[in-house]
Amino acid sequence: MAAGMFQPLTETAYAKINLALHVRRRRDDGYHELETLFAFVDAGDRLQVTPADRDSLRLSGEFAPLLAEEDGNLVLDALALLPRRHGWLVSLDKVLPVAAGLGGGSADVGAVFRLIGRTYGLPDHWHALASKLGADVPACVESVAMVGRGTGTELSAAPDDLAGCxxxxxxxxxxxxxxxxxxxxxxxxxxxxxxxxxxxxxxxxxxxxxxxxxxxxxxxxxxxxxxxxxxxxxxxxxxxxxxxxxxxxxxxxxxxxxxxxxxxxxxxxxxxxxxx
CATH class of the missing domain: 3.30.70.890 (GHMP kinase, C-terminal domain)
Incomplete structure (x- = not known):
């Protein structure tokens, strides 16, 4: 696809918060059994996608230097898991602080999943793929109020009376x-x-x-x-x-x-x- 035929795609990586987070026990696999109520704020990191010869990531924003210091990036990991016809250059404006309890990396991955879902459709096993990238990622793909159990990946709808709060x-x-x-x-x-x-x-x-x-x-x-x-x-x-x-x-x-x-x-x- 020629670059001129591809309109840039944009998506917000909505900040995740835990309205409640109950830790029940430490599991034998080292993870923790949780019960949590995920909620999402209508703002966060901003992503823009343009076509490229290969997948790549361009960072900007106040907290970009902290990501640049890391060995890898979850956005590129997500792109590697989700096949597409063309490479993507993802420009990530890092608005959310890193290591902050807001699911920043998971929220970025959630935005990538939504972008791919809009463009190509997600595979039926997207939830399993998302779970490989982090316990918060499936909830961040949905980015609406959800109850999470297990390690946080077992999701169910929450009776949501807080939208717009x-x-x-x-x-x-x-x-x-x-x-x-x-x-x-x-x-x-x-x-x-x-x-x-x-x-x-x-x-x-x-x-x-x-x-x-x-x-x-x-x-x-x-x-x-x-x-x-x-x-x-x-x-x-x-x-x-x-x-x-x-x-x-x-x-x-x-x-x-x-x-x-x-x-x-x-x-x-x-x-x-x-x-x-």
Whole structure:
């Protein structure tokens, strides 16, 4: 296909948050048995695809240098798993912080899967392919509120009454890799995730990785304390941290919270949006 016949494709890699994350046990394979409520913000990294002789990746954005330091990239791994008629140059504008509990790499892969699905269609076993790339990836392909069980790959629909809810993400600009946080978990099963609507699960659930994350990165506590002053009806750490989120009843409340955080902590990263 000639380049002129191919309109550039664009897609957003929506930021993933865990409205609740219950860690039940450590499995024999080293992974952890989880119950989580995934939700997605209507903003994130941005991808653009143009035809190329071979698959390649071009990075830009504030957090691109951190990805450039890594040996590989999940976007290229995803392209290798999904056959197409032509090579793709993927331009990735890295808006989301790295090692931040937002599923950044998984969200990028989810966007690639959606782009390929729109262009060529996904194979019937796409879920298995996505799971090979990470436990969050199948949920990130869907990018709507989902309940995840097992390692997070066993998905079911969530009674979603939070679509459109104003949300603010805040990160203290401290990378927090997932592995050490799970290692610091005390292996105490504190009970199942509650049933009910997304709002009920969020309100009455918890994040079992919050305490181990705090033991490694005390700045998480600073973020949660600051968000607690902004009138949110819920604030919690996402995933393994260090990003925290706050949910609001109105956009005006969210925007006022963003301004408050900017004034108090101008060095922190923020993203304002709404749940999808």
């Amino acid at each position: 104003p949300v603010l993400l805040v990160n203290p600009r401290v990378p927090l890799p997932t592995g050490p946080v799970f290692k610091a978990w005390d292996r105490v099963d504190r009970g199942a995730m509650p049933e009910g609507s997304a709002r009920e699960i969020a309100l009455y659930g918890r994040n079992d990785l919050e305490m181990p994350a705090l033991s490694i990165c005390p700045q998480v506590g600073d973020v949660l304390a600051a968000l607690g002053q902004t009138g949110a009806w819920l604030s919690r750490m996402s995933g393994s941290g260090a990003t925290c989120f706050a949910l609001y009843d109105s956009k005006a409340q969210r925007d006022a919270a963003k301004a408050y955080i900017e004034a108090k902590h101008p060095d922190w990263w923020q993203l304002a949006g709404a749940l999808r």
